[in-house]
Amino acid sequence: MSQATQDTAIRTGRVTRTLIYLVLLLFGLFYLLPLYVMLVNSVKPLEEITGGGMMNLPQVFTIEPWLKAWSSAQIGVDPTGLKPYFWNSIKMVVPAVIVSTILGALNGYVLTKWRFKYDTILFGLMLFACFIPFQIVLIPMARMLGIIGLAGTTWGLALVHVVYGIGFTTLYFRNYYAVFPTELIRAAQIDGAGFFQIFWRILLPSSGPIAVVSIIWQFTNIWNDFLFGASFADANSQPMTVALNNLVQSSTGVKEYNVHFAGAILAAMPTLLVYIVAGRYFVRGLMAGSVKG
Amino acid sequence: MAVSADADFKTRLQNWIPKLVLSPSIAMMTVFVYGFILFSVYLSFTDSRILPTFGWVGWENYDKLWRLSHWETSLINMGIFASLYIVICTCIGLGLAIFLDQKIRGEGLLRPIYLYPMALSFIVTGTAWKWFLDPGIGLENVMQTWGWESFEFDWIKDRNFAIYTVVLAAVWQTSGFVMAMFLAGLRGIDNEILRAAQMDGASNWNLYRRIIIPQLRPAFLSAFVILSHLAIKTFDLVIALTGGGPGRATELPATFMYSYTFTRNQMGIGAASATIMLMTIAAIMIPYLYAELREKR
Amino acid sequence: MGFLDIDNATKSYGAVEVLHKVDISVQEGEFLVLVGPSGCGKSTLLNMIAGLEEITSGEIRIKDQVMNGVHPSNRNIAMVFQSYALYPNMTVGQNITFGLEMHGVPKPEREKAMNEVAKLLQIEQLLDRKPGQLSGGQRQRVAMGRALVRNPDVFLFDEPLSNLDAKLRVDMRTEIKKLHQNLGTTIVYVTHDQIEAMTLSSRIAVMNGGYVQQLGTPQEIYDTPANIFVATFMGSPAMNVVPAKVTVLNGRPHAEVALHDGSMAQLPFSQDNLSAWDGRDILLGIRPETITDMDGADRKSSNIAQMTNRIVVTEPAGSDTFVSMILGGQDVIARMRSDAEVAPGQDFMFAVNMEKAVAFDPESEMRITP
Numbered sequence: 036m037s038q039a040t041q042d043t044a045i046r047t048g049r050v051t052r053t054l055i056y057l058v059l060l061l062f063g064l065f066y067l068l069p070l071y072v073m074l075v076n077s078v079k080p081l082e083e084i085t086g087g088g089m090m091n092l093p094q095v096f097t098i099e100p101w102l103k104a105w106s107s108a109q110i111g112v113d114p115t116g117l118k119p120y121f122w123n124s125i126k127m128v129v130p131a132v133i134v135s136t137i138l139g140a141l142n143g144y145v146l147t148k149w150r151f152k153y154d155t156i157l158f159g160l161m162l163f164a165c166f167i168p169f170q171i172v173l174i175p176m177a178r179m180l181g182i183i184g185l186a187g188t189t190w191g192l193a194l195v196h197v198v199y200g201i202g203f204t205t206l207y208f209r210n211y212y213a214v215f216p217t218e219l220i221r222a223a224q225i226d227g228a229g230f231f232q233i234f235w236r237i238l239l240p241s242s243g244p245i246a247v248v249s250i251i252w253q254f255t256n257i258w259n260d261f262l263f264g265a266s267f268a269d270a271n272s273q274p275m276t277v278a279l280n281n282l283v284q285s286s287t288g289v290k291e292y293n294v295h296f297a298g299a300i301l302a303a304m305p306t307l308l309v310y311i312v313a314g315r316y317f318v319r320g321l322m323a324g325s326v327k328g
Numbered sequence: 329m330a331v332s333a334d335a336d337f338k339t340r341l342q343n344w345i346p347k348l349v350l351s352p353s354i355a356m357m358t359v360f361v362y363g364f365i366l367f368s369v370y371l372s373f374t375d376s377r378i379l380p381t382f383g384w385v386g387w388e389n390y391d392k393l394w395r396l397s398h399w400e401t402s403l404i405n406m407g408i409f410a411s412l413y414i415v416i417c418t419c420i421g422l423g424l425a426i427f428l429d430q431k432i433r434g435e436g437l438l439r440p441i442y443l444y445p446m447a448l449s450f451i452v453t454g455t456a457w458k459w460f461l462d463p464g465i466g467l468e469n470v471m472q473t474w475g476w477e478s479f480e481f482d483w484i485k486d487r488n489f490a491i492y493t494v495v496l497a498a499v500w501q502t503s504g505f506v507m508a509m510f511l512a513g514l515r516g517i518d519n520e521i522l523r524a525a526q527m528d529g530a531s532n533w534n535l536y537r538r539i540i541i542p543q544l545r546p547a548f549l550s551a552f553v554i555l556s557h558l559a560i561k562t563f564d565l566v567i568a569l570t571g572g573g574p575g576r577a578t579e580l581p582a583t584f585m586y587s588y589t590f591t592r593n594q595m596g597i598g599a600a601s602a603t604i605m606l607m608t609i610a611a612i613m614i615p616y617l618y619a620e621l622r623e624k625r
Numbered sequence: 626m627g628f629l630d631i632d633n634a635t636k637s638y639g640a641v642e643v644l645h646k647v648d649i650s651v652q653e654g655e656f657l658v659l660v661g662p663s664g665c666g667k668s669t670l671l672n673m674i675a676g677l678e679e680i681t682s683g684e685i686r687i688k689d690q691v692m693n694g695v696h697p698s699n700r701n702i703a704m705v706f707q708s709y710a711l712y713p714n715m716t717v718g719q720n721i722t723f724g725l726e727m728h729g730v731p732k733p734e735r736e737k738a739m740n741e742v743a744k745l746l747q748i749e750q751l752l753d754r755k756p757g758q759l760s761g762g763q764r765q766r767v768a769m770g771r772a773l774v775r776n777p778d779v780f781l782f783d784e785p786l787s788n789l790d791a792k793l794r795v796d797m798r799t800e801i802k803k804l805h806q807n808l809g810t811t812i813v814y815v816t817h818d819q820i821e822a823m824t825l826s827s828r829i830a831v832m833n834g835g836y837v838q839q840l841g842t843p844q845e846i847y848d849t850p851a852n853i854f855v856a857t858f859m860g861s862p863a864m865n866v867v868p869a870k871v872t873v874l875n876g877r878p879h880a881e882v883a884l885h886d887g888s889m890a891q892l893p894f895s896q897d898n899l900s901a902w903d904g905r906d907i908l909l910g911i912r913p914e915t916i917t918d919m920d921g922a923d924r925k926s927s928n929i930a931q932m933t934n935r936i937v938v939t940e941p942a943g944s945d946t947f948v949s950m951i952l953g954g955q956d957v958i959a960r961m962r963s964d965a966e967v968a969p970g971q972d973f974m975f976a977v978n979m980e981k982a983v984a985f986d987p988e989s990e991m992r993i994t995p
Contacts (some may be wrong), residue, residue, distance in 0.1 A: 055427045062424060063441050066504060069456035070444075076459075084465055087473030141349050149346035157354065159621050164361040166613045168561050170585045170602040174371060174595060175364040178380065198360040201353050221677050222710035222771075226724035227698030229338075230345040236723075240714035259449035261564035266590070276451040280568055283455050292459050299455040303448050310447035314440050321446060321505055322512060335694030339676075342696065 077101060077297035084292045100293035104301055108294055109285065110278050111270055117298055119271075120278035124258060124305075126189045127274055131196035132253040138197070139204020139249055140242065144234055146205070147212040148220050158209065165202035172199075173266050180267055187269030195267060196257045203256075204249045207320065211245040212238065244316070251313055252320035255306045275302045365606065372599035380595065389600040399601065402579040405491050409580065410559040412495045417555055418548070420499065421506025426536065428507070429514045439511075442504035450501065454568025457497040458484070487577040490570055494562075494578055497569055502558065506551050513547035514540065553616045560609055581605050628653040628811055629674070629779055633683035636669055644669055644835045646683065651779075651828075654809045660822035661832035662858070667815045668783060670832075674813060675704050675781050687778055698727065703772035704781040707788060709764045711756035711771075718743075718752040721770045742774045762793050769804070782814040786821065798824060819859045823847065831855045850983065853908065853990040862913050862960070866985065867953030869909040871902040878902070880909045880982070885935040885951040892930040895980045898995045907993065908985040913947070915978035916959035918967075922976035930977045939967050948973075 076084050077100050079093040088094075106116035142161070146154050176195060177186070185191030215238065223233045264274040273281075279302045283295045310317050335343070372390070375383040393399050424442060428435055445453065460466045463482040471479035483489035517540060525539045563582035570578040572587070581601055589598030627650035636644035644666045651657050659667040672678040674685055676697035685692045692700055703724075711720050721742060722735040730738075743749045746766045756764055765785065772780055785801075786794045802825055805812055816822055822829050823843045831838045831846060831854075839851035850856035850864075857863045869880040872891065878899035879891040892909075899907075915923070922929045937956075940947040941963060948959045948967050959975060967973060984993045 052430070055430055056432070059424070059427050059432065059438055062420070063438055066441050066445060066500065069453070069460060069500070072460050073456050087465070087469045089460070089465055089467075090470045138353055142353050145346040145350050151347070155621055157350075159617055160362070161353070161357055162617055162621075163610075163613060164357055166557050166609060166617075167361065167365070168582065168602065168605040168609055170563075170582055170598075171368045171606045172360065172364040173586075173602070174380065174589060174599060175367040176360070179360075179364075198356050201356065205353070216708055216710065218706040218708050218710035219712060221672075221675075221697075222704065222706060223712070223723070224342075224677065225675060225697045225702065225704050226771075227727035228723070230342055230349075232727065237712055237714070255447055259451075261449065261451050261567070262586075265567075266586075276449050276564070279449075279455065280451050283458070283568065284571065292465060295455055295459065299452045303452040306447045306449070307444070310440075310444055314443070317447060318443060318508060321443075322508065336696055336699065338696040338699065339694055 073296040073300050076293055077300055079293055081289070081291055081293050100291070100297040101301075103291070104282070104294045104298035108282055108291075108298065109287070110281050117275060117278050117282070117301055120273055120275050121301070123189055123268075123272055124275040127192045127196065127272075128254060128257045130190075131193040131200065131257050132250055134193075135197045135200035135204050135253055136246060136249045138201050139206075140208045140239075140246070141234070142201065142205040143208025143210075143212045144238060146209050147215070148217065148233075148238075149230070158205065161202045161205055163202075164199065165206070169199065169262055173262075177267060186267065187272055189268075189272045189274075191267055192263060192272065192274065195263050196253075196260065200253050200257065203252060207245055207249045207252070208242070211242065215241065244319075247313060247316045248320040251309055251317050254309060255317065258306050368599045369603050372596060372603045374596055376595035376599065378593045378595065385596070389596040393597050393600050393604075396597075398576060398579065399581075399584060401576050402581050402584040405578060406560070406580055408491055409495055409498075409562070410556060412492070413498050413559050414552065414555045416495065416499050417503045417506045418551055420503040421551065422510050422541075422544075424503075424507040425510035425514055428511060439508070442507055444504070445501045446505045448501070450562075450564035451568045453497055453501050454565050457493065457500070458569050461493055461496075484570065485574060487574050490574060490577045494566055494569055498559075498562065498565055501565075502555065506555070509551055509554075510544060510547050513544045517543050549616070553612055556612055557609055560605055627651050628655070628688060629813070630684070630686040630689075631670070631674070632686065634670070634673060634680055634685055635682045636666070636673060636678065637681045642681075642835065644673075647837055649830055649837065649840060651811060651813065653811055656805050656812045656814065656825060656827045658814045658816060658822040658826035658829045659832055660816055660819055660829055660858075661838075663817060665832040666835040667817075667832050671704075671781055671783055671813060671815045674779070675702055676700050698724075701775075701778045702781055703775045703777040703779075704783065705768045705772050705785045707784040709756075709768040709785075709788075711764055711767055713756055716753050716755060717748065717759070717767050717770075720756065720767060721752075721774050724771065724775050738774050742770045745773070746770050761789050762797065765789065765797055769801075773808075778811065780810055780812045782812065784816055785814075786816070787818070801825065820861065823859070829859075831858060833858070848981065849992065849994075850910070851992055853910070853985050856910050856983065856985070856992075860912060862947065862958045865911045865913065865916075865952070865955075865957040866908050867911070867955050867957060868906060868987070869953060869984075870906055871899055871904065871984075873900050873903045876900075880907070880979075880984070882909060882953045884932070885937075890932040890934075892932065892977055892979055892982070893928065894982065894984070895928045896984070896993075896995055899984055899993065902984075902993065906987055908987050908990075909953070910983040910985060910992075911957070911977060912981060913958045913960040915981045916957070917961055917976050917978075918965050919974060919976045921962045921965065923978050923980075926978045926980045928978070928980045930979045931974060932977055933972055933974050936967055936969055936971045936973050938969055950975075 072089060075092060076089060078096055078098060080095055080097055083094060104117055106118050107114050108116045110117065146158050180186040180191045185194060219237055220233055223237050228236065259276060260274070261276045261280065264277040268274060268277060279298050282298050371380055373384060373386060375381055375385050428438065432438070461484040463469065463485060468479060468481045484493045521539065522535065525535055530539065561582060562580055563586065566572055566578055566580055566583050572579045572583050582605070585598050585601045585605065588594045588601065629651040631647050631649040634644065634647045635642060647670060649657070659670060661667050669678060673680050676692065676695060680693050687700060712723065715723065718739055721739050725735045725738060743752055746769060748763065748766050748770060751759060751763060751767065756767065759767065768785070786797055789797060798821060814825060826843055828840065828842055829846050830840045833854050839846055839855045846855060846859055850859065853866055857866060867882055869882045872879050872881045874891060878894045878897065880894060881889050881891055884890055934950045934952060936948055936950055938949045944963055946961045946963050946965055946967065948961055950957055950959065961967065985991065986993055
């Protein structure tokens, strides 16, 4: 999104402006409401919630629900808390993000600076792959993971995310490199630099911003995925989102809403942190994801 | 670039490396995307149950599918959900974008607030809304304890209204993103055109209706494509928010496919439903991508 | 055999041929300028010499070595690009020595070469800066430095001055010319600016539509253009080309052209061979500076014709005054001294230096040669 707040030549009256501010603020509250509900209720004892105090600030402040959600809540059969699943997610996300970003950068480089016949069609096929409903690949993917021995492992999940993430990372780097002056590549060719030298010495040093966009996008997407995690992971390799869902949906015992909310925040924390720290890049990725830059 | 036979080693090498570098991605795409699509489409014509089997049954799965009330429910829900979701997101997104574009103080604070839900997992969103809308502890209970005894809001437990709570949560998650798309569109409009229109005496209302909104066509198109594709893929949100219930009241094609394939062991029918989902998305995405990539040439 | 030979070089993209059998031989130390409007194929030809575009058919040789299929870095050429193409992440010094580094030249030698070039181009104080911190003129120097340091056989320049403002462009033009004179290098230089072409080159190839229209020294191109395209492309303001008819009077061919009121003027040709065209239509080419007042006429010329015509517009331009009139039914520009006493609407006696006039065949648009 453009940071430049260029003047719009529109003038509005005082009453209109007050109304506009009112509406904008109301929507601000609407968007903040669930976050407020989660935060406030994650630090309350359960009775305060069930007693109709969901919207109130806590009377008794406790971090007990957080501790429980993290390390002792019943998930599936074991009272392990979300901790092991958090690490599962990390183990899945980190390699998947790194590999898909590297491949995306190389693909973008080839597709813009070493063009060949039908490269646009090829790119179109890659891009379409981002938008398919993944239900169409679930069955064969499950079989394939079994065949190559990665069924029910975090490595298997990482592979799946690499495969279906390349389209987006390629899109980012391709659009970025498309406006990178081709004359620089030609100059480097005349200077005697080869394919990888040009990439490493000329292109990569200028790719910082788009690499950040790609990493953040991939991180957010993969962390937040549920479908692949639910379909391909076993009890020991489930990612955070699947574990959270199990925690919330479990029908045994009392519903510990405060623990659920604490768990939800734990699951949301990494992506939320990234958003707060690097929101600008996240929005850029989001906008590029609508293909139009 | 085709290289003639008399090229030196370096030139030939430089001609091959790019294709070599691209090949892992191409291979993965061929197998994992297009190969798998073909496999699934093929399965939809077989008698697969728990595991893929290859007895050809023709259109039988599709016949069965279209006679299942379960599938019909999920399609009707899809219709309600997608149309409301797209229309409401577009309206809110456009409205907020126009309002934010009025030189608003605090825009830098509001914009990230509108957008942060996009960074969350649908499972988190689902969990938060699930308990907030729960009549036992959530909004209804709160209002009643605050003194509005007759207040009732139990849509999430009501077969006829549960699907609207899915719309609510989905709108909450993505409308900020639509706002950002429209805002970018608005900021891209040439200010001189606006000045000229004001010189011509256009009122604010007419300025937007006749000059500005028509220029946002690309943003409308992008928003429609993105939202419709998100709608068809909606899965996690339903799982977390309602689990498809009460009963089957909030089943969508994505959840239908999942349950038929993995819990009801009707893989053939599951594959058929996935194929229909793919076709629907393809009908929207392919023309769009085609137009986009042609422009960029 | 020249130093750089372009031998029947053709370029096609698919079925479309964009460059048709180009034949140019460049001698060592020569400054060849390829000039033409955009899309004429001049940059494609340069890229083919550089090895950045493949040669569809024909041959390009440098020092008798066939270059077809040879990697750009192995042709011993250097190129200065329109955008300068300086690597944004490297310092000026690194930019200059990158090519040497890629060719495995050891560091001490690279430093030495860099310092020599920096001294030559007076950019020593810039060596540690990044390209983003440089002005347009400084970037231009660095780009030349990067080319010079390789000590190549042939320098290729791709519109190197087109991104500079008008004043700097003139300065850099002089700079490039000095450099060529001092170093005696072989240069192929692409531009769309005909003044650059005239001032810099030892020979010019005027290109249009993928064909070399004319290859010759600046003087040849200017005085005896091969066809109407070359005649009107080179020179500013452009050569006036007006319809005329050849009439032979007293045994001498004249050009009969219509004045503003429809009456005919007879302008005697210097070329006797035009008698063969008696009674036929031609196109008469007269450069603006050969139409003057009587005082301003070229004293060395042996063939000054007179003609009285009405002035339509006068445009004082400081050093000259441009006067327009109707001749042969068209607008024609005359270039007069700034002190010429002219006013719109006036019937004025012009002096036309017919020694410099050229005639074109209206069918083929080729110049009618003696």
